[in-house]
Amino acid sequence: MKRLFAASAIALLLTGSTMAEPVAAPDVALTDPAAEARARDLFVDIRCVVCQHESIADSPAGIAADMRQLVREQIRDGKTDAEIRQDLVRRYGDYVLFTPPFRWGTLILWLGPLMLVVGGGLVFWARSRRKNTTAPLDAAEEAELARWIAPTDATTKPEKQDI
Incomplete structure (x- = not known):
């Protein structure tokens, strides 16, 4: 029984370590410094869909690396920033942008805090x-209140005690 328990524990530990997300491939920067600066500016405005509180510039997640590579490829293909953002919204929804567009679907995001x-x-x-x-x-309640707040011996000034 002990061997079965030990084997199960080892199997669980090994399975857990193999289920971790694989390490992302290193980023390959664009050769044009202006295009790379433009890509880095876009990275800051795009939310990582895994981390959800970090931009893809700061996120270590594999999908963030994939999104960075996608942005770089689209810049290399000559797409504008607006086209790149539209493509990301098409793929992941409005949530992928840190500043979602103002329209009926995102009205609650923009006006919700103000309405609260x-x-x-x-x-x-x-x-x-x-x-x-x-x-x-009434008279009975007045009498009861007077009885409660009337000074008694216990509520008089206590004597000074020597310690």
């Missing part, structure tokens, strides 16, 4: 304008 702030302000304003509807205390 305005809605929260309206709720705060409405709650602050609400009138206090507490009724005054």
